Amino acid sequence: MRGRRHLLELAALSAPEIEHLLDLADSFGGITQRAIKKVPTLRGRTVVNLFLEASTRTRTSFELAAKRLSADTLSISGGSSSVVKGETLLDTARNLAAYQPDIIVLRHRHAGAPHLLAANIDASIVNAGDGAHEHPTQGLLDLLTIRQHKRRIDGLKVAIIGDIAHSRVARSAIVGLSRLGAQVVVCGPPTMLPPGIEALGCTATLCRDEAVADADVVMMLRIQKERLSEELFPSDREYARRYGLDSATLRKAKPDCLVMHPGPINRGVELEPAVADGPQSIILDQVTNGLSVRMAVLYHCAGGGEA
Amino acid sequence: MSEVTLITGGHLLCPWAGLDGPGTLEIIDGQIVAAHAGGVEPGPGAIRLDATGCLVTPGFVDLHVHLGEPGFEHREDLASAGAAASRGGFTTLCPGPESAPVNDHRDLTEALVRRGRELSGVRIRPVAALTRGLRGERLTDMFDLASGGAVAFGDGDRHIADAGLLRRAMEYSRAVGRPLFVWPEDATLVHGGVMHEGSVSTRLGLAGIPAAAEIAAAWRAVVLAEQTGAVIHLGPISTAGAIEALRAGRAKGLTITASVGGAHLHLTDEEIGKAYSTALRVRPPLRPRADVEALRGALAEGLIDTVTSLHRPHSAVEKEVEFDLAEPGMAGLETTLGLVLRLVDEGALTLRRAVEVLTAGARVLGLPEGTLAPGAPADVVVFDPKSKVRVEAESLRSKARNTPFLGQALPGRVAWTLVGGRVIYAAERGEEWP
Amino acid sequence: MSALVDRRLVLDATAMRRAIRRLAHEIIEKCEPLDRLALVGVRTRGVPLAHRLQALVHEVEGVRPPVGELDITLYRDDVFEGLDLPVVQPTVLPFEVAGRSIVLVDDVLFTGRTTRAALDAVMDWGRPRAVHLAVLVDRGHRELPLHADFIGARIETQRDESIRVQLCEIDGVDRVDLQGRPERRGEDA
Numbered sequence: 069m070r071g072r073r074h075l076l077e078l079a080a081l082s083a084p085e086i087e088h089l090l091d092l093a094d095s096f097g098g099i100t101q102r103a104i105k106k107v108p109t110l111r112g113r114t115v116v117n118l119f120l121e122a123s124t125r126t127r128t129s130f131e132l133a134a135k136r137l138s139a140d141t142l143s144i145s146g147g148s149s150s151v152v153k154g155e156t157l158l159d160t161a162r163n164l165a166a167y168q169p170d171i172i173v174l175r176h177r178h179a180g181a182p183h184l185l186a187a188n189i190d191a192s193i194v195n196a197g198d199g200a201h202e203h204p205t206q207g208l209l210d211l212l213t214i215r216q217h218k219r220r221i222d223g224l225k226v227a228i229i230g231d232i233a234h235s236r237v238a239r240s241a242i243v244g245l246s247r248l249g250a251q252v253v254v255c256g257p258p259t260m261l262p263p264g265i266e267a268l269g270c271t272a273t274l275c276r277d278e279a280v281a282d283a284d285v286v287m288m289l290r291i292q293k294e295r296l297s298e299e300l301f302p303s304d305r306e307y308a309r310r311y312g313l314d315s316a317t318l319r320k321a322k323p324d325c326l327v328m329h330p331g332p333i334n335r336g337v338e339l340e341p342a343v344a345d346g347p348q349s350i351i352l353d354q355v356t357n358g359l360s361v362r363m364a365v366l367y368h369c370a371g372g373g374e375a
Numbered sequence: 376m377s378e379v380t381l382i383t384g385g386h387l388l389c390p391w392a393g394l395d396g397p398g399t400l401e402i403i404d405g406q407i408v409a410a411h412a413g414g415v416e417p418g419p420g421a422i423r424l425d426a427t428g429c430l431v432t433p434g435f436v437d438l439h440v441h442l443g444e445p446g447f448e449h450r451e452d453l454a455s456a457g458a459a460a461s462r463g464g465f466t467t468l469c470p471g472p473e474s475a476p477v478n479d480h481r482d483l484t485e486a487l488v489r490r491g492r493e494l495s496g497v498r499i500r501p502v503a504a505l506t507r508g509l510r511g512e513r514l515t516d517m518f519d520l521a522s523g524g525a526v527a528f529g530d531g532d533r534h535i536a537d538a539g540l541l542r543r544a545m546e547y548s549r550a551v552g553r554p555l556f557v558w559p560e561d562a563t564l565v566h567g568g569v570m571h572e573g574s575v576s577t578r579l580g581l582a583g584i585p586a587a588a589e590i591a592a593a594w595r596a597v598v599l600a601e602q603t604g605a606v607i608h609l610g611p612i613s614t615a616g617a618i619e620a621l622r623a624g625r626a627k628g629l630t631i632t633a634s635v636g637g638a639h640l641h642l643t644d645e646e647i648g649k650a651y652s653t654a655l656r657v658r659p660p661l662r663p664r665a666d667v668e669a670l671r672g673a674l675a676e677g678l679i680d681t682v683t684s685l686h687r688p689h690s691a692v693e694k695e696v697e698f699d700l701a702e703p704g705m706a707g708l709e710t711t712l713g714l715v716l717r718l719v720d721e722g723a724l725t726l727r728r729a730v731e732v733l734t735a736g737a738r739v740l741g742l743p744e745g746t747l748a749p750g751a752p753a754d755v756v757v758f759d760p761k762s763k764v765r766v767e768a769e770s771l772r773s774k775a776r777n778t779p780f781l782g783q784a785l786p787g788r789v790a791w792t793l794v795g796g797r798v799i800y801a802a803e804r805g806e807e808w809p
Numbered sequence: 810m811s812a813l814v815d816r817r818l819v820l821d822a823t824a825m826r827r828a829i830r831r832l833a834h835e836i837i838e839k840c841e842p843l844d845r846l847a848l849v850g851v852r853t854r855g856v857p858l859a860h861r862l863q864a865l866v867h868e869v870e871g872v873r874p875p876v877g878e879l880d881i882t883l884y885r886d887d888v889f890e891g892l893d894l895p896v897v898q899p900t901v902l903p904f905e906v907a908g909r910s911i912v913l914v915d916d917v918l919f920t921g922r923t924t925r926a927a928l929d930a931v932m933d934w935g936r937p938r939a940v941h942l943a944v945l946v947d948r949g950h951r952e953l954p955l956h957a958d959f960i961g962a963r964i965e966t967q968r969d970e971s972i973r974v975q976l977c978e979i980d981g982v983d984r985v986d987l988q989g990r991p992e993r994r995g996e997d998a
Contacts, residue, residue, distance in 0.1 A: 106933070108884060156695070180699075
């Protein structure tokens with residue numbers, strides 16, 4: 069609507085557009101170093117955080133990002149919304165739209181929900197994770213973190229291991245990494261490798277060691293037991309042995325290989341504690357970068373409506 | 376005094392009656408009397424419809440529709456369904472049993488047939504439930520329902536999980552003399568899927584329905600039909616794999632007919648990737664291009680008998696939601712003729728075959744209508760296959776707007792629709808001529 | 810009448826060099842003690858100017874005040890008004906701002922809005938003892954109650970004219986031009 073700028077998915081962005089957002093995020097990173105960690109850029113603007121699925125990290129990160137840009141924020145989470153009372157998503161959003169927010173940040177359990185809002189609501193929509201589709205700000209922060217450590221994305225080998233089928237983090241990462249020229253290999257048990265995943269720009273393998281071999285980055289995904297409605301692997305023990313990351317497996321990667329995880333970690337399932345807390349782990353950098361990426365995204369989206 | 380209607384100046388096209396040429400169709404008291412090669416001088420009091428530039432064909436027969444009534448009148452009712460059907464050239468509708476209450480009782484079947492004709496203007500020929508309450512447990516009183524007007528039996532789009540029950544139902548249906556409708560989709564393989572499982576569902580993060588859900592169910596039905604000798608109808612089908620099952624059954628000489636939805640002959644799962652449009656959430660799901668091509672081939676070849684609208688009217692409440700939560704189905708009564716004629720334009724079907732696939736439902740069910748042969752009920756549609764009609768929310772006669780074809784111009788403008796010799800739809804200039 | 814932008818040289822390389830040298834001397838006089846002084850260039854052309862001033866201060870006094878680089882994009886009041894979003898560049902202040910005597914360095918002082926944004930930006934880094942403003946060119950037409958403490962050159966301009974500053978470090982040449990708008994000239998004629 070009216071030329072609003074949205075961020076619905078990384079799949080819709082070109083390589084230069086992604087690079088631009090990463091550059092912006094890099095600049096915003098500096099704000100955290102100052103005495104006053106706040107700029108007046110979005111003063112008088114309203115950002116609604118509509119989180120209809122449980123999330124602490126992403127919501128906190130978006131909220132702080134908006135506040136550091138001096139926006140007014142309004143946070144609505146699953147429990148407190150009328151969605152539970154049977155109101156549709158669109159009705160909830162229309163009610164919020166009556167306050168004329170500039171940006172609605174949406175976290176929702178159904179894929180495509182941000183597209184529904186973008187088509188019907190007059191506000192910039194930022195996807196904070198929709199079902200198993202995408203989590204574009206997570207994808208951007210993963211890219212930013214890798215770029216900061218490796219100085220490049222192009223030409224890196226990145227292994228993504230775990231439940232690819234149900235992971236929006238994986239989809240955004242695959243799309244973003246491959247668009248910037250990385251060689252992406254996804255790996256997981258066959259029940260967690262969805263058909264046609266290669267079309268997103270990666271290769272797939274069932275063998276963990278093959279995925280990890282000579283990798284520059286290994287990204288482990290969280291096993292989301294609460295989301296699984298069917299039997300996709302026999303036991304945690306078997307999963308940890310075949311698809312978890314331990315120090316021995318990590319040695320097959322390049323010596324300076326980075327270890328990433330979107331959190332929260334199931335210690336001992338997808339990541340051995342020694343690896344999670346080891347020198348190659350950049351998990352905490354991911355959290356820090358999440359803030360600058362979200363500031364960059366809010367800044368970028370807020371600029372769209374005026375043209 | 377007899378009521379005489381003459382449809383003159385048009386091109387009579389009826390594969391079942393062997394008609395394909397200019398001529399005059401003579402209707403007396405609701406029955407087709409003769410097709411004259413030349414003109415006929417109208418007697419006093421005769422109604423004359425000038426069909427110059429138009430095709431004159433049997434009215435279309437649709438095997439899979441939802442009428443909304445009873446139970447879902449906010450989506451559609453008998454009057455609006457009839458209005459939509461007649462504008463789309465349909466004169467016989469076979470509503471599935473998934474109404475509320477379920478059509479598993481003779482009283483409801485009879486009421487539907489009687490009130491349906493009265494309120495909709497078209498012939499309503501229900502497909503009654505195969506199991507009580509569609510629960511897949513106990514068979515309905517099939518003889519009783521048949522004498523009440525049920526033309527076939529089936530549990531609509533519900534999967535009958537119990538193969539033993541399906542076998543018994545097939546056996547029993549032979550005595551009842553009505554075909555058994557099998558909607559080939561194994562619910563355990565669907566498992567919450569909302570679109571075709573493949574690279575598009577993977578990209579969109581939507582749960583997929585594997586082609587195997589349909590193929591496995593189709594083969595099971597074919598194998599059981601062979602075991603029981605039942606007359607079955609497989610449909611709607613959407614995959615190349617189900618076509619193979621159908622082909623194998625036919626090769627064995629089994630009496631298996633099949634149908635396909637009009638939209639499934641054009642749209643692929645790729646379309647959903649554009650913006651998660653809930654108008655594209657349908658059952659069976661839209662499949663990849665290769666399946667669409669296979670369906671077109673099987674339809675042209677005669678393996679698939681008939682095209683259905685798969686009319687599933689929904690209100691905005693049911694569609695302006697997340698894709699996962701949207702009710703499946705699209706409204707189809709007013710677009711199916713156009714979609715079939717578009718196949719003709721694209722060279723995928725001959726015009727003659729197009730008319731055949733729109734009327735073959737009557738042969739599937741053994742009905743008297745759906746032909747211009749002398750003695751048949753005068754269910755006739757007169758349409759201009761070249762002229763295009765734009766699908767617009769304002770001009771649709773259905774209550775529902777859930778069609779992905781809004782804004783598109785589809786070929787085929789219906790001029791008149793007759794049921795039992797009576798005009799139930801006449802295009803008005805200004806409304807229909809853009 | 811020419812359709813080209815009418816361009817008039819107002820400072821050549823020599824004049825510019827003298828102006829900057831004069832600025833440096835004024836800063837030295839006014840900003841004692843020099844060990845508390847910091848020069849903060851406002852991006853883009855304030856940055857090389859700040860470096861030149863640093864060199865001059867060093868040449869004269871033997872002390873080298875630190876130089877910072879300030880990006881004011883996020884503080885501008887017109888940030889969302891253009892068609893394209895300005896690129897945000899890093900702000901680098903490699904010294905403790907609190908207690909410092911800061912000289913903001915910019916190429917042109919016009920409406921004062923940039924300076925207002927720069928002041929806000931500096932304040933967010935800490936509480937300086939004092940903030941001064943040094944500009945190469947003051948062209949008038951203020952929209953805010955601000956003035957420069959150190960001015961290289963005052964140039965009379967029309968409101969719709971523009972001042973173009975070129976510096977060797979960025980543009981390969983040192984000069985300042987005043988240019989009119991051809992379409993406006995057409996209207997005037």
